[in-house]
Amino acid sequence: MRRNCTKINNYEQQSQMLMERFIEKGYQEEPLRQEIERIKHINRDFLVRDNQRTQGNRQYEFAVCLDYNTQHKDVDNIIRRYWGLLCNDPVKTKIPLHPKFIYKKANNLQMSLVKKCISEAPMHHYLRKITFSFDSNEPVPFFNEHGEFASPSKVTNWVLHEDQSLTFRDVGTFTAWASEDQQLQINTSLITWKRGDKVPVSRCSVPCLPGSRKIPGSSIHKCCYGCTPCAEGEISNTTDSENCMKCPDEEWPNEEKDRCLPKLEEFLSYTNDSITAVFSSLSIHGFVLTGFIFGIFIYHRDTPIVKANNRNLSYVLLVSIMLCFLCVFFFLGPPVDVTCRLRVTSFGIIFSVAVSSLLAKTVMVFIAFNASKPGNSWKKWMGYKLSNCIMLVCSSVQVIICVTWVSISPPFQERDTRSYQAKIILQCNEGSALGFFSVLGYMGILAAVSFITAFLARTLPDSFNEAKYITFSMLVFCSVWIAMIPAYLSTKGKYMVAVQVFAIMASSTGLIGCIFFQKCYIILLKPDHNTKTHLLGSKIKL
Structure with missing residues (x-):
């Protein structure tokens, strides 16, 4: 090492690194340090003195040490071809006829040329004599006295x-x-490129643009790789990204997959969904139509056709249908906790009141028919008290179910980020599935009882018997809600809400059409038929 290092500071640096390696292997530090100091004070000229070895006819070997690489075969050929130039030197007697090549890992220029049998001094002599002509015609030395480049x-x-x-x-x-x-x-x-002004790119792979990531290529070199787009829900915002980043739950990548954007929120919007405008318009028209019919019944309250089958129950039924049309608006717009609690409970209670009124009407038809028989005890049940009691009791059960449901596990707003990848569904979580289906189940029981009762009473010989119209209305009501259940369970998001709104409006329209349109026709267009004598004489059944 002392022989190869031309400067003392290089020797100290290299020897310090070598000593640390020996210490790591378990050697003691003090003997190594003493040996380094001893060699440091030896004159380097003595170390680089010629070492001669006589072998037969006094041949010398010259070893050139190169990195092991298949491309260095070209270097071998160049050295062998121009080796004869060295024979022109006065010391040519020490130059062998052919060089010898040794392949090893070389760290620097000092280790690239290794002396084996002859001194390094002659080789250094040749390197120092290398000249090159730059701007001037006179050759100048390529290296200075320290072996460094003398010119740029x-x-x-x-x-x-x-x-x-x-x-x-x-x-x-x-x-x-x-x-x-x-x-x-x-x-x-000043550079002239081979392909015009386009600067060539020194790489074997095209850069992976944002929105993609690198994948290992078929080459053994790390700089050669392929590109693949980021997976769904992931982005990369840098070139040649190693990995893609997953977007948060409430965000989704853009088309280029280089940044995350907030997901679209889905609900029945007043501004973006035309079906919301249709539902709103139909609901308002239904409410106005029902209010118009209610006004007609109030104005003609003393006529026989209005007084038949308990006009108070007709008033309650009309008000209930009006409220059913209005409760549609709880389902439109972005859901919040308050509207979520009022959605099912409101239409559940209102429909229970309406169906209970129809059940009370049908029961009163039975009582009126039986009370007309001589000596029958059903006469004591005639009057408004029984009908009002039936309506209140049946409606109270639904009120108790709704209050219990809201008190224990009320519905609430939910942001569903998993059903769809690129959007968030704003919906109402029922809180308790048992409470939700209990409301629908009780409403179905009331409708079934009313349907069966009205079906049995449809043929009773009563001049004011409207049981057959109640039968048709309950048939429409039950058909709509039975068809709604599978559609409700098979849809998600705003379409599930649309199914509920459609069921409410269809059943409300069925009730008002089957029960009140015939009566309004007689009141407005056939006023001569709206008399007790005419009704009893012609047996018009309503």
């Missing part, structure tokens, strides 16, 4: 023309002793 290197642009002629143009310089940012100076405007 030029960067030359070789231009191959179509006629296969070459021209050379200096486009920059490289100064080894300058600061790192000033070493290489190139004027890119």
